[in-house]
C-alpha cells in the first residue's frame with residue numbers, strides 16, 4: 001500500500017479478491033439444499049466472472065508489455081479463464097438440484113484454486129520486479145474504480 005495515498009497496488013487488490021472468492025467458493029462447496037444456497041452460489045459465480053473480467057482488462061495487457069514471455073503467459077492465463085468461463089456457463093445452464101451441479105462447482109473451485117495459486121506464486125512476483133510501483137498503484141486504482149462502478153450498477 002502507498003503510505004501517502006492509501007492506495008493498494010494491483011497485486012494487493014487482486015490477491016485480496018482471490019482470498020475473498022476462495023472463501024466464498026469454499027462456503028458454497030457442498031450440495032445446495034435450498035433455493036437460498038443456490039442464490040448464494042449464483043452471486044459467487046457472478047463475482048468470479050467480474051474478477052476474471054478485471055484481470056483480463058487490467059492485468060493481462062500489462063503482463064504482455066512488462067513480463068518476459070508476457071504474450072505466452074497472458075495467453076496461458078486467458079486459456080485458464082476460458083476453461084473457468086465454460087464451467088460457469090455450464091453451472092448457469094444447470095438447475096441447482098441437477099446431479100451434475102455440485103461436481104461441476106467443485107471442479108470450478110479446484111480450477112480456480114490452482115489458477116489463483118499460480119498467479120500469486122509465479123506471475124505476481126515477476127510483475128513486482130518488472131512493473132514500476134507507480135504503474136502498479138495506477139492499475140490498482142483502476143481495478144478498485146471498476147469494482148466501485150460495478151457495485152453501483
Ligand SMILES: [Fe+2]
Pocket residue numbers: 052055077081115119
Ligand atoms: Fe486470472
